[in-house]
Amino acid sequence: MDYHTRVLSKDEEFPSLEELTQQLGEHHPTYKLTVEDGVEEEWESLLLSGSDGSEVALIERNPVFDGSVGQDEIADFLEDIEDAKPESGAEWLRDYLASVKTIYSFQHLQAADTEEGGNALHALRAAIWERGDAIIQADLEGFTNEEGYHILWQFSDSVSGPWNMGVLQDETWYHFRMDLGDPAHRAAFLSGEMPSDLSVIRPAGPRD
Known part of the structure; x- marks a missing residue:
């Protein structure tokens, strides 16, 4: 099964091949x-590869407009989060998805599993995300907010380990690092609360 990560941007403008190559x-x-x-000036998909010919990722740029592949992806996401928890994060995400103009889809290829290939992929994805007004989605993990903290529970029930999470309360994001396998941490997050034994990583201001 193909594995994808995505950057969902509110910006119609996209980085040029020259800009991404430089970064x-x-x-x-x-x-x-x-x-x-x-073509270089209007690229639709790019291949990230190593000098040895190893293929790391296929990056597709999908604009969102009526009848587009991007619009279909947004519809799929909305269906996926219909019953997602916490409710505050799901509601925020539904509003956000309505404003997404471009989806950058990264299909992870064989060399993405190597340390160097994975780092190159991460750097390229970060370069697009850090242009602003964008969130990240990963298969089997879910969505982040614009600060890069996960906001919904879309993991498998058997998952464990530390993870950066965010909950939205009174229009303010609270970010923390929880243990995904801790039942108390999990229950608090699903109810839209920060686990009582954790501290905020850093305060964040109100978001639209």
């Missing part, structure tokens, strides 16, 4: 981007 080359010079579909 990738600053820290991962042995990796490159090539156009798979479209």
Whole structure:
């Protein structure tokens, strides 16, 4: 089964191939981007690969408009979170998805599982996300807010380990690092509360 992570942006404008290549080359010079579909000025999909030919990820740019693939993806997301918890996070996400203009879909290929390939993929995804007005979605994990903290429970019931989470209360995000396998932590998060034995990582201001 293909594994994808995505950046969902409110911005119609997209980074050029030159911009992404420059940012990738600053820290991962042995990796490159090539156009798979479209042209350099109007790329539709890019291949991230190593100098040895190893393929790391296929990046697709899907604008969201009536009848588009991007619109279908948004509809699928809305269906997936229909009964998601906590309710405050799900409500915020539904409003956010209505404003998404571009989806960048990263299909993880074989070399994404290597340390160097994974780091290059992460850097490229971060470069797009950090342009602003964007959230991240990952298969089997779920969605973040704009600060990069997970806001819904879409993990498997058997998951465990530390994870950065966020709950929305009175229009303010509270961020913390919880143990996904701790029943008390899990119950608090699902009810839209921060676990009582944890501290806020950093306060965040109100969000639209």
